Amino acid sequence: MTTDVRSLREFKMPDVGEGLTEAEILTWYVKPGDTVTDGQVVCEVETAKAAVELPIPFTGVVEALHFPAGTTVDVGTSIIAVAVAGAAPAPAAPAAVPAAAAAPAEVEPERREVLVGYGPRTGSAQRRARRANGAAVAAPVAAPAVPAAVPVAPAAPVVPPAPVLPEGERPLAKPPVRKLAKDLGVDLRAVLPTGPNGVITREDVHAAAAAAIVEPVAAPAPAPVVEAAPALPVPTAAGDVRVPVKGVRKATAQAMVASAFTAPHVTEFVQVDVTRTMKLVRKLKETGELGAGVRVSPLLLVAKALLTAVKRHPEINASWDEAAQEIVLRGAVNLGIAAATPRGLIVPNIKDAGSRTLAQLAIGLGELVETARQGKTAPADMSGGSITITNVGVFGVDTGTPILNPGEAAILAFGAVRELPWVHKGKVVPRQVTTLALSFDHRLVDGELGSKVLADTAAILEYPKRLITWG
Structure with a gap:
């Protein structure tokens, strides 16, 4: 019994x-x-x-x-x-x-x-x-x-x-x-x-x-639960509001300060005619070549162009080991995508993005963005990144000088695509133009390597057929 x-x-x-x-x-x-x-x-x-x-x-x-x-x-x-x-x-x-x-x-x-x-x-x-x-x-x-x-x-x-x-x-x-x-x-x-x-x-x-x-142990009587309301910012007499910095925002602030004062940043810029890339985006959307329900955006082509450039210059896919005073050349490209969420900026990454086809990259990018918007990104999805893209163009910003995600060698800023006067085939005509900015850690990446990666990325976006010949 x-x-x-x-x-x-x-x-x-x-x-x-x-x-x-x-x-x-x-x-x-x-x-x-x-x-x-x-x-x-x-x-x-x-x-x-x-x-x-x-x-x-x-x-x-x-x-x-x-x-x-x-x-x-x-x-x-x-x-x-x-x-x-x-x-x-x-x-x-x-x-x-x-x-x-x-x-x-x-x-x-x-x-x-x-x-x-x-x-x-x-x-x-x-x-x-x-x-x-x-x-x-x-x-x-x-x-x-x-x-x-x-x-x-x-x-x-x-x-x-x-x-x-x-x-x-x-x-x-x-x-x-x-x-x-x-x-x-x-x-x-x-x-x-x-x-x-x-x-x-x-x-x-x-x-x-x-x-x-x-x-x-022996179960005691249930303890009362105090359901405290979340603390809200309280305005001062002068109208100032103090907002506690915690969670994702606190971690981001600490990481950016550490990155800015640890890695010597260098940023390079290039303007590029992306008219052909924008036409390809529209074509892929209309034909559904990448699969039913797969989201196609200019960011997808920018990501594929950067991954192709990294494949051609793998030395940029690296990190700095301070303790060992060594450069670590990464085996896989874990592509980070900076995402603004209600809780702050996060950078989830697509694991081994360099080995994915355009369709697979599109699916991974769509899942990453949707999960981030819902605030359900897992911590494992934000660790191990090797190179990042920040899409400031969605805010109507032409470009910026992005700060490196800690532990990574480079970050690419993708600016707004605008119709501008451009010299094309000897004539000044309206073309779709954007500005790319690449920040890199000068301990790992010298000016030549950084310039080659940025130039290759721009060249692919100008002539996206190079994705086939260079990929």
């Missing part, structure tokens, strides 16, 4: 952005008393990189929300408590209790840090029954009839550490498992795989996430 008991699980603010230290709770999707299931999204938080929805890694009833919406919480701090149903042996069946349970209660072992974002845990095995990396972990032994008793469980088997992967090697896992790990804040490199041929399974990820959660 068993008696249902409840234990309290604390879900801590995970590191959802590769080393971030805090996040602001934007919205709660649950309230005390609601039932939640494993994988259900319980809240949306904003980090210094993006807004992210957080799924909870266990099933139970919400006991308390520790912080109201609008609060900035440090990574590793518990944000929600959930009462999880469990079972314990009835007092009348002492023979079913392992011999280890008869031993005196041990002093709680020293707490130690584990996965980033889930805080410290102990080496105790007092948690619900589960599978951890293929090894069974015993369920907690509780005595409901004696409240003062401390549950003691058999010692958990030692779980071997995850194998150390060579630098740059990715753990083996299917895309859904990688997404689950990202949602739960689990580093796949720290997970011991149990699947065939060393593949990490969903169970492995859940086990790693559960192992980072503190042991259950």
